[in-house]
Amino acid sequence: MCLGIPGQIVEFVDEVNHIAKVEVSGVKRNVNVAMVRQEGIVPGDWVLIHVGFAMSKIDEYEAQQTIKLLHGMDDAYTDELKALHESEIE
Amino acid sequence: MKHVDEYRDADLARSISAEIAKITGDRPVKLMEVCGGHTHTIYKHGIEDVLPRNIDLVHGPGCPVCVLPMGRVDDAIAIARTEGVIFTTFGDMMRVPGSKGSLLDAKAEGADVRFVYSPLDALKLARQHPERQVVFFAIGFETTAPSTAITLLRAQAEGIRNFSVFCNHVTIIPAIKAILDSPDLRLDGFIGPGHVSMVIGMRPYNFIARDHRKPVVIAGFEPLDIIQSVHMLVQQLSAGRAEVKNQYTRVVRAEGNVKALEAMARTMELRPFFEWRGLGFISHSALKLRREFAPWDAELRFAVPGIRVADPKACQCGEVLKGVIKPWDCKVFGTACTPETPIGTCMVSSEGACAAYFNYGRFSMAAERAKMPVIDLKA
Numbered sequence: 001m002c003l004g005i006p007g008q009i010v011e012f013v014d015e016v017n018h019i020a021k022v023e024v025s026g027v028k029r030n031v032n033v034a035m036v037r038q039e040g041i042v043p044g045d046w047v048l049i050h051v052g053f054a055m056s057k058i059d060e061y062e063a064q065q066t067i068k069l070l071h072g073m074d075d076a077y078t079d080e081l082k083a084l085h086e087s088e089i090e
Numbered sequence: 091m092k093h094v095d096e097y098r099d100a101d102l103a104r105s106i107s108a109e110i111a112k113i114t115g116d117r118p119v120k121l122m123e124v125c126g127g128h129t130h131t132i133y134k135h136g137i138e139d140v141l142p143r144n145i146d147l148v149h150g151p152g153c154p155v156c157v158l159p160m161g162r163v164d165d166a167i168a169i170a171r172t173e174g175v176i177f178t179t180f181g182d183m184m185r186v187p188g189s190k191g192s193l194l195d196a197k198a199e200g201a202d203v204r205f206v207y208s209p210l211d212a213l214k215l216a217r218q219h220p221e222r223q224v225v226f227f228a229i230g231f232e233t234t235a236p237s238t239a240i241t242l243l244r245a246q247a248e249g250i251r252n253f254s255v256f257c258n259h260v261t262i263i264p265a266i267k268a269i270l271d272s273p274d275l276r277l278d279g280f281i282g283p284g285h286v287s288m289v290i291g292m293r294p295y296n297f298i299a300r301d302h303r304k305p306v307v308i309a310g311f312e313p314l315d316i317i318q319s320v321h322m323l324v325q326q327l328s329a330g331r332a333e334v335k336n337q338y339t340r341v342v343r344a345e346g347n348v349k350a351l352e353a354m355a356r357t358m359e360l361r362p363f364f365e366w367r368g369l370g371f372i373s374h375s376a377l378k379l380r381r382e383f384a385p386w387d388a389e390l391r392f393a394v395p396g397i398r399v400a401d402p403k404a405c406q407c408g409e410v411l412k413g414v415i416k417p418w419d420c421k422v423f424g425t426a427c428t429p430e431t432p433i434g435t436c437m438v439s440s441e442g443a444c445a446a447y448f449n450y451g452r453f454s455m456a457a458e459r460a461k462m463p464v465i466d467l468k469a
Contacts, residue, residue, distance in 0.1 A: 003127050003311060004233075004285060017244060032210060034240055035349040048288075048341065051180070051230075052208025053237040055350065056288050056341050069312055072134065079181055079440075083207035090214055 003070060004048040004055065005084060006063035007031065011043055019089065022047065022054070025067070025081060030089040052089050099314065103140050106317050111142040113324045120146045120276065121323055122413055124266060125283035126153030126441025127311055133446040135313040145320060148275070148413035151265045151369060152283050154230040155182045155439035156411060159365045160401060162258055163188035165394040166227050169256060170201040172392055176219060177203045178212040179227040186438050189399045209241035209255075216245075216253035225388045228257045232289040235259040235377060236350035239357040242379070242386055256388040257378055259358065262286050263294050264375035265366065270302050274414045279323040281316065282308035284338045291346025292334050299332040310338040357383055365398060367435060368408025407434035410443055417444040424448060 007022035007029075018034035020041075032053045033041060039057040041047065046063035047054035058066070070081075123129060129149045132138060138147055151157050167188050170177035177193070184194045184205065197203040202222075206212050209226050216224035228238040238255060245253045262283060269275065282295060287308045295306045305326035309319035319337045326333060336342050357380060364376030379387040388394075401408060405427070406420040417423050417436065427433040429445050436442035440449075 003130075031208075032237075032240060035236060035347055035353075038349060048285075050285065051234050051237045052210050053240065055233070055236075055285070055347065058341060062340050065312065069131075080207075083181060083205065086205075087207040087211050088214060089208055089210040090217075 003080075004050045004066070005070065005080060006046055006058060006066045007049050007054070008063070009033070009041055009043050009045050009047060014090075020054070022049065024049070024084060027085050029084060029087055032089070049084070052084075052087055103314055103317050106314070106321050107140050107142060110145065110317075110321050110324050113321075113328045114142065114144055116144055118144050118146065119278050119324060119327065120148055121279050121281055121320060122148045122150045122269070122277050123281040123309075123316070124150035124152040124262065125281075125286065126156065126439065126443075127284070128281060128309065128316060129153070129443050130441055130446050131311050131313060131316060133450045136450075137313055137316055140313075140317065141320060145324075147281075148277065149410065149443040150269065150280075150413060151366065151411045152231065152262065152286070153411075153436070153439050153441040153443075154234070154260065155186060156407065156435040156442045157260065157265070157366045157368070158183075158186070158229060158258055158435065159367045160187070160189055160399040161365065161395075161397050163192070164190070164399060165396060166256060167191070167193060167196045167201075168395050169225055169388055169392045170196050170203050172223075174221075174223055175202065175392075176215055176222050176224045177201065177227065178206040178215060178224060179203065180207075180229065181205050182439050183227055183229060185432065186435055187432065209238050210244075213241050213245055213250065213253055216250050220252055222252060223391070224253050225392070226253070226255050228255050228259055231260055231262050231283070231286045232350075232354070233285045235358065236289060236347070236353050239350075239353035242357045242383055243353060245386055246383070251385060254386045254388040254391050255379065256394075257358070259377040260364065260366070261360075261375055261377065262290075264372045265369060266295075266298065268366075268369050268372050268375075269412060270298065270304075272412060274412060277304065277413075278327055279305040279307070281319050281323070282306045282334075284308060284310050284315075284342065287336075287338070287342045287346070289347050289350045292336055292342070292344045295334045299334050303332045305332045306334045308334075308336045308338050308342050310340065356380075366411075367401065368411035402433055405434040407436045407444075410434075410436050417447040420444070
């Protein structure tokens with residue numbers, strides 16, 4: 001819950017509700033991007049996702065390094081990633 | 091410090107550690123890492139074994155699952171058992187024991203309890219099941235509270251009335267204040283939480299430096315982030331300075347996330363007081379829904395017992411959460427209380443100090459370390 005998962009913005013799917021499709025570990029899921037819109041995000045940008053919400057724009061180095069860190073977290077990461085994969089945010 | 095490999099560079103970690111030893115000499119330095127995510131990193135990567143022995147890292151209350159008192163778990167279970175309710179929760183909360191079992195037990199006994207990844211998934215369930223009441227068990231510090239807030243705004247905008255939130259969001263600053271005011275513990279400084287600070291920014295910590303004369307360094311989650319933050323803290327201590335600094339500039343902005351704070355302010359307000367496991371009742375330390383959001387407030391919609399329940403006698407989570415004792419000092423640690431059969435919350439959540447010690451075997455190393463001679467890193 002605390003660490004967050006990096007994802008890469010693929011496209012915006014709902015401008016009104018600030019929903020964008022992101023790619024996380026090869027899987028595409030929708031997340032809310034209302035809180036990072038002011039940072040001027042565009043497809044290709046990386047964001048840090050907490051419980052289905054992009055909370056911060058991050059650079060690619062940060063994203064890759066966080067993914068590596070999370071892979072070392074064993075269950076804590078895989079459980080959260082599994083949960084995200086099951087998410088069906090609209 | 092930008093590239094991946096640099097963070098794992100053991101030589102760099104050792105050289106920073108030697109610097110820390112040079113600055114502090116033999117003086118004992120007690121630093122609290124507030125965030126459970128930091129606690130996890132510290133034990134996963136054995137950071138205490140890299141740092142000089144005089145640096146004592148004390149684990150703080152920043153694990154949302156750990157600090158929720160048993161009575162609130164009972165309240166959640168009471169809502170979950172209500173006819174027609176779909177009760178949704180993050181996975182972490184499922185196995186937390188209430189006074190008469192956990193949400194997982196309630197599910198086994200027929201309650202409709204479901205894991206969700208996001209409050210938006212709970213809202214979707216409400217759209218799909220207009221005949222049912224869908225309740226979201228909202229927990230967490232300022233990292234997750236904005237997500238609940240935006241979900242509430244969307245429920246309001248769409249007029250979804252069969253969705254409600256059982257709000258247990260807590261705020262980190264009053265907990266730090268309670269620890270600073272506690273006579274049990276004397277701390278020299280704080281490793282500030284990375285992702286809470288991403289939302290609240292740096293300013294809320296100023297009172298720690300100004301009124302308590304203790305430095306704060308907001309830290310990232312890589313091992314070297316934490317070691318570097320310790321270095322930044324001891325530099326301040328040795329110069330007699332107490333300031334709020336940001337080591338995690340890659341993610342944390344001084345002003346925080348304005349949109350997130352706005353969403354929280356529109357939907358939630360401070361409760362007069364809230365009970366924390368281990369820390370007791372702390373005034374203005376938790377959030378409830380604003381009156382405008384009463385139709386989405388599960389505490390108003392359902393009968394919640396609201397009864398305070400004392401922790402099991404054997405459990406010392408309270409003292410662990412205040413940093414007064416280490417997990418392995420608890421009488422039931424690793425014997426009666428394990429991640430498979432947890433007695434206390436600190437053993438349930440992966441962000442809990444007890445689970446982190448248990449899972450990474452640091453308790454045995456720490457016990458051995460206590461017997462080891464002091465190693466002079468300057469040599």
